[in-house]
Amino acid sequence: MIECPACKHTEFVGTMYCSECGTRLIHVSPMPTMTIPRDRIEAVALATKPSPPEGPDLESGAILGLRIASSGEIVSLIGRESYTLGRAIAGQAVVPDVDLEPYNAYEHGVSRMHAEIRLKPEGIHVVDLESANGTLINGHRLDPQAPTLVRHGDIIQLGRLRLQLISRYRG
Amino acid sequence: MPGVADFYALLGVPRNAITDEIRRAYRESALRLHPDRNVRPGDTELFLDVNKAYEILADPERRRAYDEELAEYEAELSRSGVFQVNVQHSRRTILELEEPQVHYLLVDINPSPGVSVPRPPVNLCLVIDRSTSMRGQRLDQVRSAAQAILNTLESEDNASIVAFGDTAEVIVSPDHARDQSASRARLSLLQASGGTEIARGLETGLSELSAHFNREGVNHLVLVTDGRTYGDEAQCLEMADRAAKQGITISGIGIGADWNDRFLDDLTGRTGGTTVFLDTPKTVSSLLRRTFDSLSQVFASHLRLEGAFSQQVELRSVFRLLPDATPMADTLPLMLGNLPREGTIRLILELIVHPAAQMTELTLAHFSVVGEIPRLKSGEQRVPVVAVCPLSKEPDASPPPSDIVSALNLIALYRMQEKARHEAELGQSAQAARRLENLAMHLLAAGERDLAKAALSEAGRLVQTRHLSTEGEKRLKYGTRALLLPSKSSAP
Numbered sequence: 001m002i003e004c005p006a007c008k009h010t011e012f013v014g015t016m017y018c019s020e021c022g023t024r025l026i027h028v029s030p031m032p033t034m035t036i037p038r039d040r041i042e043a044v045a046l047a048t049k050p051s052p053p054e055g056p057d058l059e060s061g062a063i064l065g066l067r068i069a070s071s072g073e074i075v076s077l078i079g080r081e082s083y084t085l086g087r088a089i090a091g092q093a094v095v096p097d098v099d100l101e102p103y104n105a106y107e108h109g110v111s112r113m114h115a116e117i118r119l120k121p122e123g124i125h126v127v128d129l130e131s132a133n134g135t136l137i138n139g140h141r142l143d144p145q146a147p148t149l150v151r152h153g154d155i156i157q158l159g160r161l162r163l164q165l166i167s168r169y170r171g
Numbered sequence: 172m173p174g175v176a177d178f179y180a181l182l183g184v185p186r187n188a189i190t191d192e193i194r195r196a197y198r199e200s201a202l203r204l205h206p207d208r209n210v211r212p213g214d215t216e217l218f219l220d221v222n223k224a225y226e227i228l229a230d231p232e233r234r235r236a237y238d239e240e241l242a243e244y245e246a247e248l249s250r251s252g253v254f255q256v257n258v259q260h261s262r263r264t265i266l267e268l269e270e271p272q273v274h275y276l277l278v279d280i281n282p283s284p285g286v287s288v289p290r291p292p293v294n295l296c297l298v299i300d301r302s303t304s305m306r307g308q309r310l311d312q313v314r315s316a317a318q319a320i321l322n323t324l325e326s327e328d329n330a331s332i333v334a335f336g337d338t339a340e341v342i343v344s345p346d347h348a349r350d351q352s353a354s355r356a357r358l359s360l361l362q363a364s365g366g367t368e369i370a371r372g373l374e375t376g377l378s379e380l381s382a383h384f385n386r387e388g389v390n391h392l393v394l395v396t397d398g399r400t401y402g403d404e405a406q407c408l409e410m411a412d413r414a415a416k417q418g419i420t421i422s423g424i425g426i427g428a429d430w431n432d433r434f435l436d437d438l439t440g441r442t443g444g445t446t447v448f449l450d451t452p453k454t455v456s457s458l459l460r461r462t463f464d465s466l467s468q469v470f471a472s473h474l475r476l477e478g479a480f481s482q483q484v485e486l487r488s489v490f491r492l493l494p495d496a497t498p499m500a501d502t503l504p505l506m507l508g509n510l511p512r513e514g515t516i517r518l519i520l521e522l523i524v525h526p527a528a529q530m531t532e533l534t535l536a537h538f539s540v541v542g543e544i545p546r547l548k549s550g551e552q553r554v555p556v557v558a559v560c561p562l563s564k565e566p567d568a569s570p571p572p573s574d575i576v577s578a579l580n581l582i583a584l585y586r587m588q589e590k591a592r593h594e595a596e597l598g599q600s601a602q603a604a605r606r607l608e609n610l611a612m613h614l615l616a617a618g619e620r621d622l623a624k625a626a627l628s629e630a631g632r633l634v635q636t637r638h639l640s641t642e643g644e645k646r647l648k649y650g651t652r653a654l655l656l657p658s659k660s661s662a663p
Contacts (some may be wrong), residue, residue, distance in 0.1 A: 001270065011273070012270075012271055012272055012273040012523065013266065013268060013270065013271075013272040013273065014261065014262065014266075014272040014273035014274055014275075014524075015273045016261065016275070016571065016575070016576060016579045016580075017579050017580055017582075017583035018583070019583065019586060021587075021609055022580075022583045022584060022587055022609065022610070022613050024580070026570070026571065026576065
């Protein structure tokens with residue numbers, strides 16, 4: 001099957017126009033969407049670890065930030081001991097502290113409550129909140145609900161959305 | 172030319188059927204046709220044919236020889252045939268996949284260049300709705316349009332006019348059709364009253380056509396209506412099927428907003444005909460004129476696409492693109508109606524190809540285009556066509572034929588409109604409205620401002636009233652269909 005990039009409707013391979021929204025699918029892919037073995041994804045993720053970010057791009061007063069890997073935009077995290085990451089949906093009761101929807105979170109497979117960043121005396125922890133598509137730190141998949149120590153420059157990958165941690169936190 | 176019988180068609184199995192399947196099909200038909208049990212005359216002969224077919228197909232050696240003979244015979248038929256059939260594929264290769272894939276075929280049917288035929292005699296019946304709602308301009312326009320057709324009849328043509336309301340009667344019989352003063356007087360007596368009992372009108376019209384059936388001509392019924400028939404739909408459809416078998420085509424003209432477009436599409440489609448939506452009766456005269464002209468320019472009538480698909484292949488949908496744009500049934504045989512002398516019947520077939528075992532090419536289907544050519548030759552003409560596509564591991568990088576792409580683009584818009592209507596009927600009006608807005612966006616991009624406006628206004632209506640307007644439904648349906656016609660798609 002192939003997936004319509006506009007509406008996520010699945011169609012048979014070879015379909016030329018999405019039956020749901022009319023989007024042209026000819027160039028989407030003449031081949032079905034591949035399932036890549038997990039260890040291969042992790043190998044790729046490891047090989048492409050970028051160098052630590054430079055420069056103080058954080059808002060004043062912020063000691064933590066997340067750089068969106070694809071666009072370079074920076075989200076500053078201010079004033080809390082912990083931050084939940086996910087995507088907000090109108091009408092939903094529980095809203096994450098950091099809404100990643102402006103960065104195409106849904107398309108990248110980010111869950112509504114995907115992961116949490118916790119500031120602890122011993123350092124910064126990332127916890128996967130039993131997300132659908134998992135959380136990876138520098139290419140290593142986290143076990144759900146298991147806090148993992150992260151440092152400045154680490155890549156936090158939510159589904160397929162890659163974020164780089166910017167930290168001036170000293171614990 | 173000595174014919175070679177198609178044993179596969181006789182047993183009803185695909186050409187690549189394995190021996191087990193052939194055996195099963197043989198047992199089934201042998202049981203049905205055995206002289207101890209059969210009832211119809213001719214069944215015993217059929218039983219002998221089936222036996223012979225099985226004898227040959229069950230023996231690999233003899234089957235191979237027979238396959239060669241059949242292929243040669245069919246190739247000869249296609250070379251010498253009266254139709255030219257051309258098949259284009261959406262992709263040059265079919266992917267070797269472990270999941271189903273979609274493949275499109277664009278089938279063009281043309282008259283063979285060397286074959287010229289004289290104008291066929293036309294046997295026409297106009298069946299006119301004279302229910303109360305036709306009163307006034309509608310009936311006036313239809314009456315004068317009918318008179319205009321009668322005035323243009325040629326000596327061998329036959330025409331009759333039937334009117335129906337609660338009952339049906341022959342207003343102008345073929346004997347009076349050429350007598351202008353008589354037919355005018357008879358038509359002027361036609362007054363609007365009563366309901367819309369389409370079955371009565373059809374029955375009377377078809378029996379007029381049958382009584383003057385012209386084996387060497389074109390036999391056609393035009394149904395003009397502005398209302399809904401209640402309770403006799405199934406009866407009408409049955410009559411249409413019988414008419415189709417006989418070689419009669421039916422076309423429909425729906426005036427205004429209140430007729431049942433789905434029913435009329437189904438009714439006319441079964442015979443290979445088509446339905447036209449008129450928002451005003453003013454154009455009925457020119458439409459009838461065009462219908463009559465096209466009948467007098469028919470090359471072949473009672474045209475059908477017969478045949479069978481291979482086991483791995485199923486037919487998902489069919490859309491006719493020429494000479495008119497209309498969705499069709501999704502089972503063979505397809506009734507195609509009339510082939511114009513200077514024109515093409517163009518179909519687009521959407522196939523689902525299931526994973527095939529190791530092979531280098533896949534035979535998708537064996538088709539036959541079958542039809543009758545008035546006057547030229549007696550009997551049925553048959554041109555076989557084989558659709559074959561090579562298999563490959565790599566996707567075909569070359570772009571699909573532009574005719575296929577542009578047709579599918581517009582069919583997608585037509586389908587969105589159908590979906591929105593369906594959703595509106597299910598009460599999912601918010602979703603339907605969103606879909607219509609999306610459709611409007613696509614229509615705007617295609618430069619169809621009026622149609623886009625109609626889609627938007629229906630979307631607005633859905634939000635307010637939760638329903639589509641009956642006129643808007645038809646405007647969108649026939650409007651998106653009309654986009655597929657050449658005069659439209661070639662426009663900027």
